[in-house]
Amino acid sequence: MNRYKLIEKNFDSSINFESEDIFNNKKKVGKIFDVIPNFVKEDLDEITGKMADFYNDVQFPNYDDCEDYSSLYDKGIKNIFTKRLDEELGYGTKILELGCGTGQLSLFLSRSNREIFAVDISNASLKLGEDFREKYQIKNTYFMKMDVFDLKFKQNNFDCIISNGVLHHTKNAEEAFKCLVKVLQPGGIIIIGLYHKYGRLFTRFKQKLANIIGNKIAYLDRTSRKIKSRDKRRAWVKDQFMNPHETLHTPNQVFDWFSSNNVEFLNLIPHYDLNKDRLFSKKEKPNISIIDDLLMAFDSTQIQEGGFFVMVGMKR
Numbered sequence: 292m293n294r295y296k297l298i299e300k301n302f303d304s305s306i307n308f309e310s311e312d313i314f315n316n317k318k319k320v321g322k323i324f325d326v327i328p329n330f331v332k333e334d335l336d337e338i339t340g341k342m343a344d345f346y347n348d349v350q351f352p353n354y355d356d357c358e359d360y361s362s363l364y365d366k367g368i369k370n371i372f373t374k375r376l377d378e379e380l381g382y383g384t385k386i387l388e389l390g391c392g393t394g395q396l397s398l399f400l401s402r403s404n405r406e407i408f409a410v411d412i413s414n415a416s417l418k419l420g421e422d423f424r425e426k427y428q429i430k431n432t433y434f435m436k437m438d439v440f441d442l443k444f445k446q447n448n449f450d451c452i453i454s455n456g457v458l459h460h461t462k463n464a465e466e467a468f469k470c471l472v473k474v475l476q477p478g479g480i481i482i483i484g485l486y487h488k489y490g491r492l493f494t495r496f497k498q499k500l501a502n503i504i505g506n507k508i509a510y511l512d513r514t515s516r517k518i519k520s521r522d523k524r525r526a527w528v529k530d531q532f533m534n535p536h537e538t539l540h541t542p543n544q545v546f547d548w549f550s551s552n553n554v555e556f557l558n559l560i561p562h563y564d565l566n567k568d569r570l571f572s573k574k575e576k577p578n579i580s581i582i583d584d585l586l587m588a589f590d591s592t593q594i595q596e597g598g599f600f601v602m603v604g605m606k607r
């Protein structure tokens with residue numbers, strides 16, 4: 292029996308993991324689909340296709356600094372956001388990571404008997420994640436190729452959905468958010484990380500420069516200069532400055548997405564400080580003026596990290 296049969300109950304009733312169709316795509320898309328199910332049957336639309344090609348070339352994040360599971364775990368624990376996730380996601384939680392890339396977060400969270408569904412559209416990224424999973428025999432993480440706009444899961448299925456740095460690379464971030472909320476169960480938590488409209492101002496400027504000077508843009512970017520591994524630096528530079536498609540957002544816009552999809556606001560990072568408070572505890576919804584948004588353009592952390600905010604909500 293293939294291991295995916297164990298999780299079949301989470302999918303639409305039309306999905307059968309014994310069907311050759313899901314695994315037997317060798318001729319069309321390559322060998323990895325002997326082991327990773329592929330739910331992308333039709334040609335992808337233009338933007339999603341471009342993103343799949345881009346992330347087949349740039350696998351993000353790569354495994355250069357993860358020799359084994361304990362180094363992957365150390366990396367997760369050193370980052371306050373992923374550390375908090377690990378602390379606050381309960382034993383046995385059923386999690387969808389949408390746009391898992393190479394799956395480092397999914398694999399990091401795989402302890403505590405959680406069940407992790409790690410979804411992406413990039414064959415090369417999924418393969419890196421699956422190779423690591425197989426090597427360290429992590430049993431409860433399931434990689435699969437699926438497009439956020441065509442999810443094959445049952446509605447109201449997951450306890451938690453994480454999509455970090457993904458929706459702004461899709462053809463319609465709000466629509467993608469709606470698709471995610473459908474498969475989240477009431478009371479479930481959704482965590483999305485998005486590029487900030489103004490926090491990304493300097494990065495936008497560097498993108499224009501990168502059109503002219505190419506990879507040399509790394510010399511003008513502090514974060515790139517700090518990255519020692521060549522491959523990792525290349526992945527960061529391409530992802531940040533040469534990405535074929537990205538959209539920019541504000542927290543106020545996401546508040547509207549939350550209210551029109553029946554999602555209650557819990558937390559906004561960096562507005563509330565993770566060093567002081569829990570990720571999933573309910574905070575007062577902040578009033579964010581246009582000035583507050585504009586000031587993000589001059590926030591040094593935003594500049595270094597490429598302008599990013601994370602919003603946490605709970606489906607009612």
Ligand SMILES: C[S@@+](CC[C@H](N)C(=O)[O-])C[C@H]1O[C@@H](n2cnc3c(N)ncnc32)[C@H](O)[C@@H]1O
Pocket residue numbers: 339342343346351352389390391392393410411412413416437438439440454455456457460461530
């Ligand atoms: C910047 S990477 C983020 C990876 C990972 N979440 C992280 O934080 O390191 C964006 C990922 O989103 C995936 N992606 C883009 N569009 C997608 C779509 N329509 N459906 C599923 N995944 C998508 C890409 O293939 C890529 O791996």
